[in-house]
Amino acid sequence: MIPTLPLNDGTTIPQLGFGTLNVSRDRTRSEKNTAATAEIVGSALGMGYRHIDTAQMYGNEAGVGRAVAASGIPREQLHVTSKLGNGNHDPGEVHRSFDRTLNELRLARLDLFLIHWPLPSLYNGDYVTTWRAVTDLVRDGRLRTAGVSNFQPAHLDRVIGETGIVPAVNQIEVHPYFRNDTARDASAAHGIAVEAWSPLGQGAVLDDPVLDRIALAQAKTPAQVVLRWHIQHGHVVFPKTTHRQRMAENLDVFGFALSAEEMAAIDGLDRGPAGRIGPDPDTFAWIP
Numbered sequence: 001m002i003p004t005l006p007l008n009d010g011t012t013i014p015q016l017g018f019g020t021l022n023v024s025r026d027r028t029r030s031e032k033n034t035a036a037t038a039e040i041v042g043s044a045l046g047m048g049y050r051h052i053d054t055a056q057m058y059g060n061e062a063g064v065g066r067a068v069a070a071s072g073i074p075r076e077q078l079h080v081t082s083k084l085g086n087g088n089h090d091p092g093e094v095h096r097s098f099d100r101t102l103n104e105l106r107l108a109r110l111d112l113f114l115i116h117w118p119l120p121s122l123y124n125g126d127y128v129t130t131w132r133a134v135t136d137l138v139r140d141g142r143l144r145t146a147g148v149s150n151f152q153p154a155h156l157d158r159v160i161g162e163t164g165i166v167p168a169v170n171q172i173e174v175h176p177y178f179r180n181d182t183a184r185d186a187s188a189a190h191g192i193a194v195e196a197w198s199p200l201g202q203g204a205v206l207d208d209p210v211l212d213r214i215a216l217a218q219a220k221t222p223a224q225v226v227l228r229w230h231i232q233h234g235h236v237v238f239p240k241t242t243h244r245q246r247m248a249e250n251l252d253v254f255g256f257a258l259s260a261e262e263m264a265a266i267d268g269l270d271r272g273p274a275g276r277i278g279p280d281p282d283t284f285a286w287i288p
């Protein structure tokens with residue numbers, strides 16, 4: 001059973017889900033991408049995943065929507081997240097692109113929608129107006145929970161200070177080589193749940209000898225040990241894989257526990273900013 005975590009807006013979220021970045025190695029909104037995504041997400045849903053993480057910029061929302069529709073799983077048992085594309089920060093575009101997202105996902109209401117990147121050097125540095133537009137969607141009833149992604153402490157302080165509305169979630173890069181304490185601590189201080197993106201460091205952490213040692217002692221795989229480390233830290237995770245055996249493995253992380261020594265050993269792998277594998281949110285300014 002996958003536990004749910006409470007969010008600061010009174011809703012809940014399954015602590016483990018399925019990531020869909022590059023599940024089909026194709027970010028175009030093509031039928032090929034839609035079919036490939038639908039097949040992989042359909043496998044994940046069939047295996048017991050109930051939380052799917054997608055984004056406007058992944059080009060695969062239609063594939064997720066097709067898999068969800070075909071699954072026959074009751075809507076209330078599913079949790080679907082999408083994220084605002086970097087080219088859609090103007091308030092009118094927030095609303096228009098959100099309508100497209102609902103349409104492609106074949107949903108009447110989305111569970112969680114995030115500002116994907118703060119883009120502080122674009123849109124005159126005004127991610128606050130964008131945040132207001134996203135929170136309007138909750139008032140309209142088309143969105144259950146509003147959150148952000150890749151927000152640094154100063155970005156959180158600013159949206160909260162200027163709107164009084166605290167995001168429920170901050171989705172940030174976190175894995176053993178990049179603990180990202182600065183953004184994690186700031187999120188926790190505001191009561192914002194941390195979602196860890198690239199929880200396996202896109203596979204880069206999995207050959208680490210410390211993880212091998214713990215995996216051997218626990219009779220688990222390094223990926224399961226890393227995911228368990230996240231779970232015990234209270235992070236929400238959604239590892240991505242295109243392999244069914246790994247999908248099953250990544251789900252099977254609730255029947256064992258890491259000791260305090262094992263948690264500390266994994267904490268000790270942190271490389272600080274040098275461990276970051278994705279872009280720096282303070283400078284990232286990419287519009288696809």
Ligand SMILES: NC(=O)C1=CN([C@@H]2O[C@H](COP(=O)(O)OP(=O)(O)OC[C@H]3O[C@@H](n4cnc5c(N)ncnc54)[C@H](OP(=O)(O)O)[C@@H]3O)[C@@H](O)[C@H]2O)C=CC1
Nearest residue numbers: 019020021197198199200201202203223239240241242246
């Ligand atoms: N908000 C943001 O800015 C971002 C959000 N995300 C979200 O986070 C999700 C997860 O992050 P992602 O970047 O995909 O990386 P992950 O950390 O989930 O790692 C995925 C990689 O690990 C491999 N892998 C997965 N499971 C296993 C396993 N059990 N054993 C060995 N290798 C494994 C996969 O290979 P294979 O597929 O071949 O099995 C793939 O190469 C994304 O899919 C996306 O939804 C990601 C980046 C940025």
Ligand SMILES: O=C(O)C(=O)[C@@H](O)[C@H](O)C(=O)CO
Nearest residue numbers: 021055057116117278279286
């Ligand atoms: O995957 C995501 O969610 C991201 O935001 C990034 O990976 C982004 O799409 C990208 O490709 C950065 O170069």
